[in-house]
């Protein structure tokens with residue numbers, strides 16, 4: 001296509017923002033020609049490309065023999081086999097001798113303004129070694145799992161790095177999950193130790209956390225020890241023989257700051273992170289040592305263009321994959337300065353983020369569309385109270401960013417000039433897969449643009465044939481990459497069926513997408529029964545099983561309802577047992593019930609009681625119809641297979657009363 005034609009077709013999709021040429025000289029990838037060349041090289045010689053990246057980015061105790069062994073049938077993927085390394089070594093020790101010893105590794109801003117802590121690489125190293133020695137004293141050995149259920153405090157990063165130092169895989173459970181969700185995740189990973197805190201500080205409140213841990217541990221026989229960080233200062237019950245305080249342990253006389261790193265195999269498990277899928281039980285996504293860290297560091301370098309004197313801030317919670325890869329592992333592997341914030345964007349006022357940007361002179365800022373939409377609603381005046389001129393690069397993750405939010409972000413935070421990298425990826429991919437390169441890629445608001453070099457992202461039809469431009473299809477990746485998940489913890493069968501059965505020889509993302517005429521990717525959202533609430537993945541089946549576990553419920557169906565700020569919100573159809581009153585109290589009870597079963601993020605916003613749900617004659621609930629109802633669409637498509645079409649009319653009436 002000629003350049004002229006290209007530009008014409010780009011404009012059809014809306015505005016295009018060209019990269020800032022004055023920044024190209026210093027960038028890792030300087031132009032689209034650079035990108036194309038690197039992409040081509042990586043696709044033609046993946047082993048050469050990724051082998052080089054792994055050596056450039058990480059320090060290895062001994063070299064790997066083979067870059068990649070891939071078997072899609074089993075499936076089994078091994079990256080950098082034979083190589084020995086350690087994640088804590090790469091994130092800390094090597095920076096002590098490369099000139100970064102006194103550089104800030106972590107800048108932590110607590111929820112109260114006066115709570116700020118800065119750790120240099122040396123200080124973080126000392127704390128991590130001391131805490132690793134505490135874990136050792138508690139009997140934690142290579143291969144043992146450690147569960148972390150903690151607020152956004154430095155001890156969380158310290159605990160993660162201490163685990164990796166010993167080769168003990170961590171399993172972080174987001175502190176917003178309930179005791180029941182925590183219990184099932186601990187049980188699945190069979191963790192020996194739980195690390196938690198007395199409380200979470202959030203929006204001016206002290207929310208007790210330890211009681212949830214206590215409740216969960218009633219039914220977790222694998223956990224022998226529980227280490228508690230004092231954060232809120234609230235009263236907690238300590239169980240003799242099981243519970244101890246972080247500060248007592250780390251300050252004990254026999255704890256030194258000398259703790260050698262375990263030499264781990266590249267394919268040794270690094271961490272497990274549970275994520276929702278299309279069945280009721282969350283999947284323990286397993287990432288391993290060498291490939292994950294290479295990929296986290298590689299993508300942090302290319303996508304965020306991190307330089308040594310940058311202050312980089314990703315606003316995610318470390319309890320999610322974004323926090324793992326882009327607050328802790330990617331930035332620290334590169335020796336960057338990473339900001340970690342305990343609070344929320346709207347407290348005490350909706351300018352807290354901008355106040356923090358100004359305070360630390362943040363250069364690179366990475367957040368989620370839901371945050372942007374929420375702040376948009378508060379009005380752009382709030383963005384004007386602080387000096388945002390330190391910023392040079394903005395990022396977005398978690399869900400498609402609607403062009404309106406993109407443009408607001410660009411104008412009000414980016415001063416109409418900064419690049420926005422819209423990064424598509426998943427817990428399973430370990431790192432960013434499709435994204436603009438900030439000083440090379442022309443940007444189109446709402447498009448994640450192009451796959452990163454070496455990422456074989458394709459959009460295909462159900463039969464595997466390539467989708468045409470502008471035809472929606474399945475987003476798959478048909479070459480391995482170092483950051484890919486290696487298994488579902490304890491369930492290889494599920495690993496295979498979920499990710500590798502749909503499209504032989506490829507990884508199935510579960511997302512729908514389309515290309516435009518320029519080959520730009522536009523992500524359309526999940527194709528399975530997963531909904532995206534404020535960038536958090538929730539399995540509808542998980543919420544449904546929580547609802548039907550209630551004694552008064554016979555049946556439940558959950559769908560995502562479009563929501564202005566959250567992207568989607570949870571809408572539940574519930575059939576009650578005969579004789580149970582479908583009143584407001586019942587709605588309240590069920591909401592409380594789901595909070596308790598899973599956590600506040602899973603609470604349905606709407607609960608509609610229904611005498612019956614639309615089912616096929618074989619008894620399958622037709623979710624398509626339920627989705628159409630909450631979207632307010634009158635067009636239900638073909639409903640001729642419904643056993644009883646009249647239920648739809650009743651449901652539409654009920655929906656009108658509710659929303």
Ligand code: WTA
Pocket residue numbers: 275320321322396397398399400401422423424425426427428448509510511523525526532535536537
């Ligand atoms: C969605 C978060 C569009 C997508 C890193 C994916 C996105 C799911 C984007 C993974 C984006 C994430 N544009 N959709 N930039 N980023 N998603 O595992 O549906 O929490 O499958 O990983 O979020 O969510 P997860």
